[in-house]
Amino acid sequence: MHKIKYFLIPLILGILMYSCEKDSDVVIDPLITFPNITDVFVTPGSFDTAYINPVLVAVVTSEEPVSSVNGRITNPLGAILGDVLLKDDGILPDTTAGDNRFTGQLSQLLDCKLIGNYKVEFSAQNVSGVYGNTVIGNFAVVNTSNNPPVISDLILPDSLRRPSGIGADTINIGFMQVRAFDPEGICNIDLVSYNSFRPSGFQNGFDVSLFDDGNILAHGDTVANDGKFSLLIKITPSPADSLIGYFRFDFTAKDRGNPSLVSNTLIDSINVYR
Numbered sequence: 697m698h699k700i701k702y703f704l705i706p707l708i709l710g711i712l713m714y715s716c717e718k719d720s721d722v723v724i725d726p727l728i729t730f731p732n733i734t735d736v737f738v739t740p741g742s743f744d745t746a747y748i749n750p751v752l753v754a755v756v757t758s759e760e761p762v763s764s765v766n767g768r769i770t771n772p773l774g775a776i777l778g779d780v781l782l783k784d785d786g787i788l789p790d791t792t793a794g795d796n797r798f799t800g801q802l803s804q805l806l807d808c809k810l811i812g813n814y815k816v817e818f819s820a821q822n823v824s825g826v827y828g829n830t831v832i833g834n835f836a837v838v839n840t841s842n843n844p845p846v847i848s849d850l851i852l853p854d855s856l857r858r859p860s861g862i863g864a865d866t867i868n869i870g871f872m873q874v875r876a877f878d879p880e881g882i883c884n885i886d887l888v889s890y891n892s893f894r895p896s897g898f899q900n901g902f903d904v905s906l907f908d909d910g911n912i913l914a915h916g917d918t919v920a921n922d923g924k925f926s927l928l929i930k931i932t933p934s935p936a937d938s939l940i941g942y943f944r945f946d947f948t949a950k951d952r953g954n955p956s957l958v959s960n961t962l963i964d965s966i967n968v969y970r
Contacts, residue, residue, distance in 0.1 A: 728824075728826060729758070729759040729760055729822065729824075729826070730758075730822070730826055730827070730828040730829070731756055731757070731758035731760075731762055731820040731821065731822045731826070731827070731828035732756065732757050732758065732820075732828050732829060733754050733755065733756050733765075733818055733819075733820055733828060733829055733830075733831045734755045734756070734757055735754075735755040735831075736752075736753065736754050736755070736816070736818050736831045736832075736833045737751075737752075737753040737833070738750050738751070738752055738753075738816055738833040738834065738835045739751050739753075740835070741834075741835050741836065742835060742836040742837070742838050743835070743836070743837050743838070744837075744838050744839065744840055745809070746805060746806045746808070746809040746881075747804070747805045747806070748802065748803075748804055748806065748814075748835075748837065749801060749802060749803045749804075750769075750801070750802055750816070750835050751789050751799065751800075751801045752767040752780055752782060752799065752800050752801065752802070752816055752818070752833070753782070753797055753798070753799050754767070754782055754797075754798045754818045754820065754831070755796055755797055755798075756796055756798055756820045756828075757796060758820070758822050758828070760822040760823050760824055760826075761822065761823045762784075762798075762820055762821070762822055762823075763821050763822060763823045763825075764781065764820070764821045765781070765782040765783075765784075765798040765818070765819070765820045765821075766779055766780065766781060766782065766818070766819050766820075766821075767779070767780040767782055767800060767802075767816050767817070767818050767833075768780075768816070768817040768819075769802055769814060769815070769816050770814065770815045770817070771810055771812070771814055772810060772811070772812030772813055772814065773810070777802070777804060777814070778802060778804065780800040780801065780802050781800055782798035782799055782800040782818075783798060783799065783800065784796065784797060784798045784799070789801045798820075806837070807881075807883075808880075808881035808882060808883035808884070809837060809839065809880045809881050809883070809884065810837060810881075810883040810884065810952070811837055811838065811839050811842070811880070811884055811952055811953030811954075812836065812837065812952070812953075813834050813835075813836050814834065814835050814836065814837065815832060815833075815834055816832065816833040816834065816835070817830060817831075817832055818830065818831045818832070818833060838953075839880055839884075839953045839954075842880065842884075842951060842953045842954045842957060843878070843879040843880065843951075843957070844878075844951055844957035844958060844959055845876050845877060845878040845884070845885050845949040845950070845951055845957075845959040846876070846877045846878075846949075846959055846960060847874050847875065847876045847877075847888065847947060847948070847949050847959045847960060847962055848874070848875050848877070848962070849873075849874065849875040849924075850872075850873070850874045850947060850962045850964055851871070851872060851873040851874070852870075852872050852945065852964045852965075852966060853870045853871065853872075853966055854966070854967060855966060855967040855968070855969060856868050856870045856929075856931045856966055856967075856968055856969075857931070857968075857969055857970065858931050858932075858933065858934060858939065858940065858968050858969065858970055859931065859932065859933045860933055860935075860970060867930050867931065867932055868930070868931040869928050869929065869930055869931075870928070870929045870930075870931065870966065871916050871926070871927075871928060871929070872890075872906070872926070872927050872929060872945070873906070873916075873917075873924055873925065873926040873927075874888060874906060874924075874925055874947050874962065875923055875924050875925075876888050876908075876923055876925055876949045876959070877923060878949075878951065880953065882908075882921055882923055883952070884951060884952045884953055885949055885950075885951070885952060886950045886951060886952035886955060887903070887905060887949065887950040888905070888906045888908070888925040888947070888948075888949045888950075889903035889904055889905045889906060889947070889948065889949075889950075890903070890904055890906070890945045890946060890947045890948075891903055891904070891945075891946050892904070892943055892944065892945050892946075893943065893944040893945075893946075894938060894939065894941075894943060895938065895939070895940065895941030895942055895943065895968075896938050898938075904927070905927075906925035906926060906927045906947075907925060907926060907927065908920060908921055908922065908923065908924060908925045908926070914928075915927055915928060916928040931968060939968065940968055940969060940970060941967070941968065942965045942966070942967050942968075943965060943966050943967075943968055944963065944964075944965045945963070945964055945965065945966070946961055946962075946963050947961065947962040947963075947964075948960075948961050948962075
C-alpha cells in the first residue's frame with residue numbers, strides 16, 4: 697500500500713508540471729498593426745480668392761480595415777479652419793471605391809483673405825482604434841493684385857508731463873490709436889507700428905507695435921479686429937534735459953501678403969514737459 701502511495705505522488709506532480717508547461721505554450725502576444733499613409737495630394741495648390749475648395753486625397757494601406765481618414769486644415773496663423781472626413785466610396789469627390797485613395801473636399805468662404813500657406817494634416821485610424829503616421833500637405837492663398845494698407849484717424853495726446861517724484865507719481869500714461877484699412881481685409885495687415893524721435897532728433901531705431909486685440913488693460917484697445925490699433929505709452933521720470941520737449945512719432949502699417957508694401961505715413965508729436 698505504501699509503495700503504491702509513493703509511486704502516485706511523483707506521477708501526479710509530473711502530470712501537473714506537464715499541464716503548466718503546455719498552458720504556457722499557447723500564450724500568444726497580440727500583434728498591433730497601424731494604418732500607413734503612403735502619399736497625399738491637395739488640389740489645386742493655390743487660390744486667388746477668399747472662397748477655397750481644395751480636394752484632399754490620402755493613399756492608405758492597412759492590414760486591418762480602415763475606420764476613418766481625416767484632413768485637418770489650419771491657416772497661416774495656426775487657427776483650425778475645419779476637419780474633412782475622407783472616404784473611399786466612389787462618391788464624388790472620390791472616383792473609385794476600394795482603391796485605397798481616400799478623398800474629401802473643404803468648401804469654405806474665408807472671413808478674410810488671409811495670404812499664406814495653409815496646412816493639411818492627414819491622419820488615419822483602423823477598426824481597432826489605432827492611428828498610424830501623420831502626413832502634412834499644403835496649399836496657398838495668394839493675391840496677384842495685392843494693395844498696400846492705408847492708415848488714418850490718428851489719436852495722440854498733445855502733451856504729457858514727465859514725472860519727477862517717486863512712489864505713485866512715477867509714471868504718466870498716454871493713449872495712442874490709429875485706424876488701419878487693407879483692401880484684402882484686416883487679416884492682411886501684418887503690423888501697425890511707430891518709430892519715434894527724441895527732441896534732439898535721435899531716432900530710437902526700432903518699431904513699436906500697436907494692437908487690435910481688445911486688451912484694454914495691456915494696450916488700451918477696446919474691440920478686437922475692428923481696425924483700430926491702440927497702445928498705452930508710459931512716461932517715466934528722468935532728469936535729462938534731452939528727454940524734455942517734442943517727441944516725434946511716425947506711424948506706418950505693413951502688408952502681410954507682401955511685406956515690402958507699406959502704407960502711407962502719419963506724423964505727429966507729443967510735447968513732454970516737467
